[in-house]
Amino acid sequence: MKSQVAGGPVAQLVGIAKSFAHNRVLDDVTLTLEAGRVHVLAGENGAGKSTLIKVLTGIEPQDAGDILIDGRPVEFNGPGDARALGIAVVHQELSLVPDLTVADNLMLGVEPRHRGGRLDFRSARENAVAALNRVGASLSPGVRVGQLSVGEQQLIEIARALSEDPRLLVLDEPTAALSQKEAGHLLGIVEELRAQGLAILYISHRMEEIHRLADHVTVLRDGHVADSMPRADMSEDRIVTSMVGRPVNDLYDHGRGSAQGEVRLSVRGLRSGVVQETSLEVRAGEVVGLAGIVGAGRSELCRLIAGFDRADGGEVTVDGQRVDIARAGGAAGADIAMLPESRKAQGLFLGMSIADNVCMGTALAKRRFGGTSPSRLRTAAKPLADRLRVRATSLDQPVGELSGGNQQKVLLARCLAKKPTVLILDEPTRGVDIGAKADIYGLINDIATQGVAVILISSELPEVLGMSDRVLVMHQRRIVAELTGKDMTEEHIVRYATGLVRKQVEPVEVNS
Amino acid sequence: MNDIVAAEHERAVDSSRPTAPKRMRLHAGLSTLADRLGVAIALIVLVVLFALVAPYFLTVVNLLDVARQISVTAILGAGLTFVIMTAGIDLSVGSAVGVTAFAAVSLTLDGAPAPLALAVALLAGFAVGLINGVLVAKLGLAAFIVTLAALTYLRGVTYVGTGGTTMFSTHLSYSVLGQGSVLGIPVPIVVMAAVFAIGWYVLERTVFGRWVHAVGGNAEAARLAGIPVRRVLVTVYVISGLCAGIGGILSSAKLQSAVPDLGTGYELSAIAAVVLGGTSLMGGRGSLIGTLVGAAIIGVLVNGLTLLDVSSFYQQIIQGVVIVMAVGLDRLRTRNAVTEGA
Ligand SMILES: Nc1ncnc2c1ncn2[C@@H]1O[C@H](COP(=O)(O)OP(=O)(O)OP(=O)(O)O)[C@@H](O)[C@H]1O
Numbered sequence: 001m002k003s004q005v006a007g008g009p010v011a012q013l014v015g016i017a018k019s020f021a022h023n024r025v026l027d028d029v030t031l032t033l034e035a036g037r038v039h040v041l042a043g044e045n046g047a048g049k050s051t052l053i054k055v056l057t058g059i060e061p062q063d064a065g066d067i068l069i070d071g072r073p074v075e076f077n078g079p080g081d082a083r084a085l086g087i088a089v090v091h092q093e094l095s096l097v098p099d100l101t102v103a104d105n106l107m108l109g110v111e112p113r114h115r116g117g118r119l120d121f122r123s124a125r126e127n128a129v130a131a132l133n134r135v136g137a138s139l140s141p142g143v144r145v146g147q148l149s150v151g152e153q154q155l156i157e158i159a160r161a162l163s164e165d166p167r168l169l170v171l172d173e174p175t176a177a178l179s180q181k182e183a184g185h186l187l188g189i190v191e192e193l194r195a196q197g198l199a200i201l202y203i204s205h206r207m208e209e210i211h212r213l214a215d216h217v218t219v220l221r222d223g224h225v226a227d228s229m230p231r232a233d234m235s236e237d238r239i240v241t242s243m244v245g246r247p248v249n250d251l252y253d254h255g256r257g258s259a260q261g262e263v264r265l266s267v268r269g270l271r272s273g274v275v276q277e278t279s280l281e282v283r284a285g286e287v288v289g290l291a292g293i294v295g296a297g298r299s300e301l302c303r304l305i306a307g308f309d310r311a312d313g314g315e316v317t318v319d320g321q322r323v324d325i326a327r328a329g330g331a332a333g334a335d336i337a338m339l340p341e342s343r344k345a346q347g348l349f350l351g352m353s354i355a356d357n358v359c360m361g362t363a364l365a366k367r368r369f370g371g372t373s374p375s376r377l378r379t380a381a382k383p384l385a386d387r388l389r390v391r392a393t394s395l396d397q398p399v400g401e402l403s404g405g406n407q408q409k410v411l412l413a414r415c416l417a418k419k420p421t422v423l424i425l426d427e428p429t430r431g432v433d434i435g436a437k438a439d440i441y442g443l444i445n446d447i448a449t450q451g452v453a454v455i456l457i458s459s460e461l462p463e464v465l466g467m468s469d470r471v472l473v474m475h476q477r478r479i480v481a482e483l484t485g486k487d488m489t490e491e492h493i494v495r496y497a498t499g500l501v502r503k504q505v506e507p508v509e510v511n512s
Numbered sequence: 513m514n515d516i517v518a519a520e521h522e523r524a525v526d527s528s529r530p531t532a533p534k535r536m537r538l539h540a541g542l543s544t545l546a547d548r549l550g551v552a553i554a555l556i557v558l559v560v561l562f563a564l565v566a567p568y569f570l571t572v573v574n575l576l577d578v579a580r581q582i583s584v585t586a587i588l589g590a591g592l593t594f595v596i597m598t599a600g601i602d603l604s605v606g607s608a609v610g611v612t613a614f615a616a617v618s619l620t621l622d623g624a625p626a627p628l629a630l631a632v633a634l635l636a637g638f639a640v641g642l643i644n645g646v647l648v649a650k651l652g653l654a655a656f657i658v659t660l661a662a663l664t665y666l667r668g669v670t671y672v673g674t675g676g677t678t679m680f681s682t683h684l685s686y687s688v689l690g691q692g693s694v695l696g697i698p699v700p701i702v703v704m705a706a707v708f709a710i711g712w713y714v715l716e717r718t719v720f721g722r723w724v725h726a727v728g729g730n731a732e733a734a735r736l737a738g739i740p741v742r743r744v745l746v747t748v749y750v751i752s753g754l755c756a757g758i759g760g761i762l763s764s765a766k767l768q769s770a771v772p773d774l775g776t777g778y779e780l781s782a783i784a785a786v787v788l789g790g791t792s793l794m795g796g797r798g799s800l801i802g803t804l805v806g807a808a809i810i811g812v813l814v815n816g817l818t819l820l821d822v823s824s825f826y827q828q829i830i831q832g833v834v835i836v837m838a839v840g841l842d843r844l845r846t847r848n849a850v851t852e853g854a
């Protein structure tokens with residue numbers, strides 16, 4: 001039964017079914033993972049992709065069906081069992097310990113020891129550096145992980161999975177948080193691993209990645225296999241249609257006129273320990289894209305504008321009124337809302353309901369004397385949740401039970417509930433499926449048309465270019481270029497974002 | 513809290529899917545009921561057990577007695593539930609009972625009218641909570657340390673104030689609060705019911721209550737969502753202090769006196785009640801009804817064992833074991849329910 005030849009099946013899932021409470025999430029899912037092949041799993045948010053992976057990696061037991069490794073049925077009693085059989089996984093959500101260093105995180109559970117159990121610091125550090133090099137991350141192993149950006153943390157996760165020397169590597173949206181360049185690098189690594197004979201299960205919402213990597217694509221829809229095709233029969237249309245159930249075209253056709261309203265948001269000389277003096281303006285109805293590599297300071301700049309962090313100096317005005325950025329809540333008072341970078345750490349209350357999460361911190365659902373009730377919260381949250389097509393059993397479902405993309409939509413709904421005049425979106429489509437992306441773009445267009453000033457941070461170049469009226473490029477924590485009209489091209493952005501234009505041969509330094 | 517959310521979500525699913533097979537719905541209903549009851553099942557088991565072996569246990573007189581016995585612990589637990597929901601802790605409530613009792617009794621002995629004495633006692637509780645809250649929220653000190661210090665210095669204040677001896681009055685003007693009854697129900701029980709009713713409303717039906725859940729669930733997200741996190745934190749400690757004030761009034765009214773070490777160790781029973789009730793020490797998850805059930809379990813246990821003539825030494829051992837068992841069972845029950853999503 002053993003099949004060690006290249007191309008032979010390493011793992012098979014046969015007829016997997018899984019329900020949570022009475023919500024059927026997976027239904028008769030069958031797929032085969034072969035050595036030296038990349039198998040892409042596609043599907044809408046909430047289709048069951050992550051759940052399938054949790055079954056495959058021993059985190060969740062299946063209700064029915066079999067997992068075969070090398071043709072033999074196995075039973076997992078926990079993630080350790082799957083690991084022991086050579087299955088490594090990078091989950092959709094980061095699982096690093098923020099208070100430990102990069103090296104500690106990489107070596108967690110596999111710490112090298114001297115005889116007698118004393119931790120071998122030297123080898124730990126060396127192993128960590130080796131693991132980091134494997135994913136091309138030039139991070140110092142001694143930095144605390146909590147100080148790193150989400151993208152940098154994602155690289156560490158991948159490095160950690162690879163350091164287990166797996167036979168099957170499972171990647172759940174590994175590039176969602178990465179910049180174009182980092183993502184490209186990662187795809188290169190995946191291709192290399194495939195050439196070395198690893199079986200790879202890869203989840204992504206990004207078409208160009210699927211196109212580049214897939215040897216086989218399986219599309220999940222509502223928990224069952226909607227379509228499955230080898231590379232030869234693969235087409236974007238076929239994937240998207242079986243995924244969404246309708247064709248999606250013209251993703252970025254925003255159809256907005258050129259926005260030439262009054263200046264809504266004006267930032268003068270804003271600076272902090274991390275961000276160098278920066279000035280920018282956004283007009284009413286304008287969408288300004290903020291491009292740059294991870295670590296360029298885009299989120300940091302926006303966090304200053306939104307009042308999340310304290311600025312050292314400078315001034316922010318909205319509609320000519322000076323915003324009290326020194327006071328917590330000053331920016332919110334001026335109706336500046338921001339979708340934060342990390343939905344789990346900075347946005348959501350996982351144990352609380354969708355309705356609660358949408359209404360939290362907004363004026364929704366309040367009665368006199370600060371009273372409220374679940375039904376009120378539901379009623380207030382419903383229009384927004386519907387508009388973003390949040391997929392859940394009910395608005396009372398705890399947000400922690402939602403799929404990643406749907407969690408993102410809930411957070412976006414909260415931003416809209418604040419009825420902002422300035423809306424800052426930090427990677428708004430991270431981890432959302434293509435249909436939902438179209439919805440979110442539609443929404444951005446709507447609110448811009450209503451006169452909201454929008455700043456859009458995105459590492460997906462087609463997205464920044466497609467959605468923005470104007471693009472600002474940041475490099476090393478300051479704005480280095482403003483691109484408009486026909487200057488708005490991927491090439492220009494990449495050149496400014498990597499500092500090439502200034503002809504400086506500095507390494508792309510990733511700063512904490 | 514999670515149980516309630518889950519329960520309501522089941523309901524919504526049911527009503528939105530009228531075609532769901534009836535058997536399945538019934539099943540869902542039953543498992544939801546079991547979920548919701550949680551430790552309540554432990555309470556029912558205890559009650560049935562004691563009713564079988566000690567006939568006197570299940571009489572109205574005895575049950576009212578149990579309720580009166582637990583009233584102060586339960587009220588302290590109510591305040592603590594707010595604090596623990598935010599991932600904080602208040603160890604000072606027992607000492608605060610002592611200090612507020614002393615304030616009320618000494619003022620009364622000095623001839624102050626009852627309303628004034630009671631108001632000052634409540635104010636003292638308020639002040640204790642405010643100090644704790646400000647130190648924790650504004651200065652960012654660890655709640656454990658701040659309230660541990662308060663436990664110590666408040667007890668010291670009580671000793672100094674009482675001179676280390678019992679302050680006793682045969683006709684304490686407000687003793688009706690400890691010994692009277694309304695329609696046959698002892699006043700402390702009425703007060704306890706009122707505290708829990710108001711507390712439940714605040715925690716579950718006000719925006720502030722949602723904020724408490726949010727701050728405990730994810731403090732950074734709460735801050736970024738524009739919630740005044742520090743104010744919420746200060747307020748929960750003030751609530752706890754006020755509850756301790758009420759506890760001090762009720763205890764001194766019952767004893768007609770202020771004993772120097774009144775309230776010693778109450779914080780431990782109160783915390784036990786909160787934890788038994790399913791409130792997570794990590795914050796974000798909890799319920800007042802659970803706390804009431806938790807306090808009842810402890811009360812029933814003490815009462816039942818006493819009726820059975822079990823020595824108080826053994827009672828302590830049994831109590832400790834029951835707490836671990838109840839919390840352990842609860843943990844097993846919810847282990848799969850609260851998984852991280854996606
Ligand atoms: N622990 C849980 N309890 C209840 N329901 C759950 C739980 N985990 C997942 N679900 C539900 O299962 C469904 C599938 O979720 P899953 O995370 O597998 O989706 P996904 O395909 O990975 O989506 P995304 O692309 O957004 O990450 C969702 O509807 C989700 O609400």
Ligand SMILES: [Mg+2]
Pocket residue numbers: 049050051092172403404405854
């Ligand atoms: Mg997922």
